Amino acid sequence: MFADFWGRMAARYRANPLVWYNLMNEPHDQSAQANIAAQNAACAAIRAAGARSKVLFSGTAWTGAHSWMTTANATATLQMVDPLDNFAFDAHQYLDRGYGGGTLNAIPGVGAHILQAITDWGRANRRQVFIGEFASGPTPPRFRNSTICCTSWSATRMSSSAPPISPAGAPGATTWAPPIPWAAWTSRRPCCCSAI
Numbered sequence: 001m002f003a004d005f006w007g008r009m010a011a012r013y014r015a016n017p018l019v020w021y022n023l024m025n026e027p028h029d030q031s032a033q034a035n036i037a038a039q040n041a042a043c044a045a046i047r048a049a050g051a052r053s054k055v056l057f058s059g060t061a062w063t064g065a066h067s068w069m070t071t072a073n074a075t076a077t078l079q080m081v082d083p084l085d086n087f088a089f090d091a092h093q094y095l096d097r098g099y100g101g102g103t104l105n106a107i108p109g110v111g112a113h114i115l116q117a118i119t120d121w122g123r124a125n126r127r128q129v130f131i132g133e134f135a136s137g138p139t140p141p142r143f144r145n146s147t148i149c150c151t152s153w154s155a156t157r158m159s160s161s162a163p164p165i166s167p168a169g170a171p172g173a174t175t176w177a178p179p180i181p182w183a184a185w186t187s188r189r190p191c192c193c194s195a196i
Contacts, residue, residue: 007045
């Protein structure tokens with residue numbers, strides 16, 4: 001049923017190269033092997049429908065960037081397969097204690113280093129990493145952490161002295177809206193990620 005859904009979605013949007021297929025949002029209660037099987041089947045269905053644009057695979061454990069190396073994600077996700085080799089791994093990173101976005105208080109200074117391990121993993125394994133969600137809170141000292149996180153990640157992954165994460169580089173990042181009115185959030189310009 002899961003793969004069938006993605007095959008139908010791909011059949012509808014296969015002609016649009018701007019549509020990416022983000023297969024799961026924060027899987028967390030299934031085994032790594034069940035996650036791999038479901039997402040590999042979905043990717044195969046997308047390709048069978050004729051869609052050629054990027055597929056985003058998610059790891060388990062809420063696909064957390066901070067825990068990528070300490071969960072099954074570091075090894076299990078290497079078993080995810082795209083017949084067209086046009087994919088990336090969707091990782092999420094919040095900058096509060098617990099890394100889940102449950103509070104508006106970012107850990108001071110965390111933005112400068114929190115993505116280093118997953119960036120190194122991507123580079124070592126020649127895999128793209130897409131930061132599909134990140135946020136830190138709405139006040140200037142807190143969104144400064146998001147800005148530092150973005151710019152540090154961008155500088156690390158694009159450094160000319162280090163090999164790229166993949167032949168095409170990393171595909172980018174998106175921010176997640178916080179639990180405050182949208183107008184209040186957008187007026188504060190949460191992150192300077194135009195470089196990503």
